[in-house]
Amino acid sequence: MKVFRRHKLLSIPYLLIYGACLCFFVDFSLNLIEVNHLKDYTKNDFSEVRGYTLLNYMIDYSRLKLVKFVITLMFSIMIYMSISKIWKFTKGNYFFTFVLLVTEFLFTTIPFQYIQYSVFLAKYKPGSEYTRSVFTQSFFTFVGEYIGECVLLLFLGCFASITHLQKNPDENQGQNEERLENLNNDDEVIPANTSRGLCDGMFWVFCFISLSSYVVLANVFAPSLLTLEQNAYIPIVNDNISGPSIRNLTNKVGFPISNVYISYSQRDTDSPNAYLVGVAEKKIFITETLMKVVDTPQLCAVVGHELGHYVHKDLITGMFVSIGLMLVTSLVIRYVTKKSLVDFGIPNEMPVAVILFVSSSLFKPLYSILLPFVNSLQRRFEYNADCFSAKLGYPIGEALTQLFKSVGQTFESAPVYSHYYDNHPLLSERIEGIKSCLAK
Ligand SMILES: [Zn+2]
Numbered sequence: 001m002k003v004f005r006r007h008k009l010l011s012i013p014y015l016l017i018y019g020a021c022l023c024f025f026v027d028f029s030l031n032l033i034e035v036n037h038l039k040d041y042t043k044n045d046f047s048e049v050r051g052y053t054l055l056n057y058m059i060d061y062s063r064l065k066l067v068k069f070v071i072t073l074m075f076s077i078m079i080y081m082s083i084s085k086i087w088k089f090t091k092g093n094y095f096f097t098f099v100l101l102v103t104e105f106l107f108t109t110i111p112f113q114y115i116q117y118s119v120f121l122a123k124y125k126p127g128s129e130y131t132r133s134v135f136t137q138s139f140f141t142f143v144g145e146y147i148g149e150c151v152l153l154l155f156l157g158c159f160a161s162i163t164h165l166q167k168n169p170d171e172n173q174g175q176n177e178e179r180l181e182n183l184n185n186d187d188e189v190i191p192a193n194t195s196r197g198l199c200d201g202m203f204w205v206f207c208f209i210s211l212s213s214y215v216v217l218a219n220v221f222a223p224s225l226l227t228l229e230q231n232a233y234i235p236i237v238n239d240n241i242s243g244p245s246i247r248n249l250t251n252k253v254g255f256p257i258s259n260v261y262i263s264y265s266q267r268d269t270d271s272p273n274a275y276l277v278g279v280a281e282k283k284i285f286i287t288e289t290l291m292k293v294v295d296t297p298q299l300c301a302v303v304g305h306e307l308g309h310y311v312h313k314d315l316i317t318g319m320f321v322s323i324g325l326m327l328v329t330s331l332v333i334r335y336v337t338k339k340s341l342v343d344f345g346i347p348n349e350m351p352v353a354v355i356l357f358v359s360s361s362l363f364k365p366l367y368s369i370l371l372p373f374v375n376s377l378q379r380r381f382e383y384n385a386d387c388f389s390a391k392l393g394y395p396i397g398e399a400l401t402q403l404f405k406s407v408g409q410t411f412e413s414a415p416v417y418s419h420y421y422d423n424h425p426l427l428s429e430r431i432e433g434i435k436s437c438l439a440k
Contacts, residue, residue, distance in 0.1 A: 011343040012336065012362070013080060013083075016358070016361050019361070020073055020080070020364075022368065023365050024070075027069045027368075028069045031065050031066050031069070031417070032066065034062050034414050035059060037414035037417070038058055038059045038411065041055055041411040042059075044411075047410075051409070053124050057120060061116065061120065064115055064116060064120075068108065071108055075104070075108050083346075083354065083357070083358070084341075084346050086100065087346055087354055093351055093353035094150060094154075097149060097150065097153055156206075156352050203334075203337055203355075204330045204331065204334035204337065207333050208329075211326040211329060212326045215319060215326060216319065216323075219315065220278070223278040226277060227283070229266075231264075232265040232266075233262070233263055233265070234261060235257075235260065235261055236257065236260045236261060236262055242299055245296050245300050246260055249300050249304060250303075250307070253310070255310055259284065260286070261283060262286050262287075264288050268288070272287060272289045272294070272406050272407065273287050274287065274306050276307075276315065277315070279315050279316050284303060284306045284307075286303065294402050298394075298395055298399035299399075300394050301394035301396040301398070304388065305388070305396055308385030308388030311388060314381040314384075317377075318381075321374060321377065325367070325370070325374075328363065328370070329359065332363050336358050337350060337355055341354060375419070379419075379424065382423075383425065383433040386400075387437035387438075390434045391437070397430070400427060400430055400431070401427065401431070412426045412428060
């Protein structure tokens with residue numbers, strides 16, 4: 001079967017397949033290590049049923065992911081081999097995206113979400129009311145993502161066709177000749193001067209500007225967007241117990257206490273957590289659950305940790321890292337548009353949807369290489385924020401231990417798994433980090 005026009009082993013279709021195999025290899029082996037690591041804990045004694053249940057849930061979840069990786073690999077290779085057929089069948093940017101997203105959702109998302117949210121929760125949290133609501137939520141997340149992708153496509157597509165980024169056939173002649181030269185002699189001849197480029201030339205620059213503007217705007221407006229939810233956030237100054245202590249702390253650091261909130265949001269239910277958002281105006285949110293599980297000094301320690309992120313300007317650095325990733329994405333788009341879609345058997349067109357799909361698929365393996373580096377930087381931020389809180393004299397180690405205990409997590413992921421996927425260090429690593437910071 002002649003699937004791709006050229007059988008060059010370094011052409012984009014083959015790169016996509018190697019990339020899918022790389023992602024599979026990394027994800028599958030790390031999750032296999034994680035399953036075996038977690039299984040060792042089942043021999044331990046558990047003082048609480050909750051801890052044992054959580055452990056078994058996580059083992060089952062990792063096993064489910066192993067199956068998902070196999071299905072995803074097969075699905076991706078199948079899609080990569082039939083891109084030109086899908087494009088020929090759909091013949092339109094929006095329909096192409098719709099078909100791809102729906103098939104991906106049906107094969108690689110819905111069955112696993114169903115097992116995770118309905119079967120697992122029925123097994124581990126019988127009678128749990130929110131099983132169905134979580135499932136519905138995942139469906140709406142898909143619809144939301146789909147609408148988001150369509151809006152992005154509409155935006156990029158319109159831009160490409162109304163500006164000079166869309167070249168007319170005459171302008172495309174040179175590029176077409178170049179494409180022809182790249183073809184092997186035994187392949188069929190592509191008629192020159194028929195190219196109807198929809199995204200050539202500087203399209204990648206436009207993508208970079210749009211993507212990085214999105215990152216900046218999302219970071220700048222995050223605090224305002226979060227607090228849109230009515231009555232979900234109450235300023236901590238109104239809290240008689242915690243307000244005064246937190247005020248001492250924020251005064252020391254010069255953070256406005258009026259920007260510290262208690263979150264009663266649905267999104268934060270059951271999550272004992274605190275987080276700092278925003279790069280211009282910054283706000284700290286403390287979840288209601290956190291307030292319930294820690295005492296006041298521990299609460300101050302957690303807020304001290306968030307203030308550490310504030311003082312170290314971690315969110316700004318993080319934003320630049322995201323912009324760096326957007327640059328990598330845009331360079332992949334540049335690479336794909338330069339190489340053209342000839343190798344897929346789509347020689348005369350450069351459809352925005354296909355270019356974006358191929359580019360984002362090529363970016364996945366690159367991202368899987370970059371992920372541990374990005375995470376190691378984030379983990380550094382966490383160590384430094386813990387250190388900041390500890391040096392202010394707050395019991396951050398105790399607070400973290402209490403947080404993990406409150407959710408029944410008496411076990412840890414395999415270090416290699418955690419170092420690759422997690423942007424937070426393991427509890428034991430953080431406790432060690434705090435000790436060595438205080439010893440300095
Ligand atoms: Zn943190």
